[in-house]
Amino acid sequence: MGFTLPLSRDAFFIDGEWVTPSSSETIGIISPRTEEVVGTVPAGQPADIDRAVAAARKAFDHGPWPRMSVEERGAIMRKVAAYMRERGPEVAKLVSTEMGGPMSMLGRFPDGAGNLIDYYADLAKEVGFAHPRMGQVGPAVVRNEPVGVIGAITPWNGPLTLLLMKFAPALMAGCTMVSKPSPEAPLDAYVLADACAAAGLPAGVFNLVPAGREAGEHLVSHKDVDKIAFTGSTAAGRRIAEICGRDLRRVALELGGKSALIALDDADAAAVAKTAIPFGLGFNSGQACAALTRILVPARRQAEFVEALSAQMETLVTGDPFDLATTVGPMVAERQRTRIEGLIATGKPEGATLVRGGSRPTDLPRGWYVAPTLFCDVKNEMTIAREEIFGPVGVVIPYEGDDEEAIRIANDTPYGLAGAVFSPDIDRAYSVCQRVRAGTYGVNTFYIDPRLPFGGFKASGIGRENGKEGLLAFTETKTVLGLPEGIV
Ligand code: NAD
Numbered sequence: 086m087g088f089t090l091p092l093s094r095d096a097f098f099i100d101g102e103w104v105t106p107s108s109s110e111t112i113g114i115i116s117p118r119t120e121e122v123v124g125t126v127p128a129g130q131p132a133d134i135d136r137a138v139a140a141a142r143k144a145f146d147h148g149p150w151p152r153m154s155v156e157e158r159g160a161i162m163r164k165v166a167a168y169m170r171e172r173g174p175e176v177a178k179l180v181s182t183e184m185g186g187p188m189s190m191l192g193r194f195p196d197g198a199g200n201l202i203d204y205y206a207d208l209a210k211e212v213g214f215a216h217p218r219m220g221q222v223g224p225a226v227v228r229n230e231p232v233g234v235i236g237a238i239t240p241w242n243g244p245l246t247l248l249l250m251k252f253a254p255a256l257m258a259g260c261t262m263v264s265k266p267s268p269e270a271p272l273d274a275y276v277l278a279d280a281c282a283a284a285g286l287p288a289g290v291f292n293l294v295p296a297g298r299e300a301g302e303h304l305v306s307h308k309d310v311d312k313i314a315f316t317g318s319t320a321a322g323r324r325i326a327e328i329c330g331r332d333l334r335r336v337a338l339e340l341g342g343k344s345a346l347i348a349l350d351d352a353d354a355a356a357v358a359k360t361a362i363p364f365g366l367g368f369n370s371g372q373a374c375a376a377l378t379r380i381l382v383p384a385r386r387q388a389e390f391v392e393a394l395s396a397q398m399e400t401l402v403t404g405d406p407f408d409l410a411t412t413v414g415p416m417v418a419e420r421q422r423t424r425i426e427g428l429i430a431t432g433k434p435e436g437a438t439l440v441r442g443g444s445r446p447t448d449l450p451r452g453w454y455v456a457p458t459l460f461c462d463v464k465n466e467m468t469i470a471r472e473e474i475f476g477p478v479g480v481v482i483p484y485e486g487d488d489e490e491a492i493r494i495a496n497d498t499p500y501g502l503a504g505a506v507f508s509p510d511i512d513r514a515y516s517v518c519q520r521v522r523a524g525t526y527g528v529n530t531f532y533i534d535p536r537l538p539f540g541g542f543k544a545s546g547i548g549r550e551n552g553k554e555g556l557l558a559f560t561e562t563k564t565v566l567g568l569p570e571g572i573v
Pocket of ligand 1: 238239240241242243265266267268296297298300303305316317318319321322324325338339340341342373374375473475502540541545546
């Protein structure tokens, strides 16, 4: 596979320049497909984070960016978007190389990055950051001012998308940013830095330092950072929230999930399977935070649902992520596959029945593959029903009784990221939807829309990304009193 984008980098992007790292330590990029090191990036140290934060602070406190009009910021951001659009197909290959995602998914939206940035440029103009309001005493102006310096910490499973969901709204709100991508998949963030340089983004507005946990924590606890925007595991999110809580630093957390799809007793089994399998097991090879991995079906119809789900699993093709026929690629890392296999191994001893999969595909000796796996006869107390597996593993949980019981089981989880309900009776389905505590909910469907708010209830996070909510999350509200009417 020929690449025009580099698989190795030797600098950080700080203050509008490519700068030499403070240490010679590097991070190896390992292909989940070949298990070989395919590139390296420098490993950020606290000293590099300090330098990047100082640049972002200076750009926020003294630079032009926060003081530019929305139109001026938008014009530069549209140039970033155009660059990303041009590199779209190559970036998809880069992401697939780093984290093993199938090209059949990653290559489908080559304009995605550019479109998201353009969308926020339009939205910021439409929403506006100052509005007249009438108080009890008199008129006021309510302003949404940029939060300041953002520390963006992102995971490997959707590396560029999850960074862009912070980058585009934060910069359009007038913030500056230090990005710390994951050590597994940092290369695409470099392309975004290339785009910022090519577009003439003012120095220090976007800074990039790939690093591990320790330097990440240095960013989280940095006194000159105003807000941490984090996507990753609930465990890391708790730690980050603790640090931010101590310093009263703003924090947004997009964390894990264990989402439930509820099939009501009148649901069509084939329709359920058509959503449950691609969004529970298939999407991003099951490495998706919003995956609908708990499939709740009426107990008396379990056999029928299992048959439909199993038949739908036939459509999943596990294999080389560069093969366009592949829908399930390898897991991101060996430790991740080991963890998934450990969780699968708890299924049978705890009383679940294995329907399909459960092992490595025998025809793929190289690469960290896990065969798509389905269990039935699962109780919600079992490990496979409670833990976020983050692999192509789904569980069918039969429920006795009425919709109440299904709602109780769906809510019986520490998480609350997503969910779906299936029934031809829309009123009944919508009533179920309103009682499940989750941030994104599908009625007879499921997908994630970058223009609509996304985030978690309970241990799935704090705050929302995407849409208008995702833009305003990077602002502080200021009430201005005493201005004569007409001034905004
Ligand atoms: P992770 O929490 O291990 O790491 C995520 C990022 O945080 C990485 O960049 C990592 O280096 C950094 N990090 C980890 N601990 C840190 C700390 N103490 N201080 C600062 N930085 C730290 O998660 P992961 O394994 O890379 O990603 C998978 C997890 O992400 C899953 O739990 C998944 O559900 C979650 N996720 C959530 C969403 C969402 O929007 N809710 C989206 C995608 C992934």
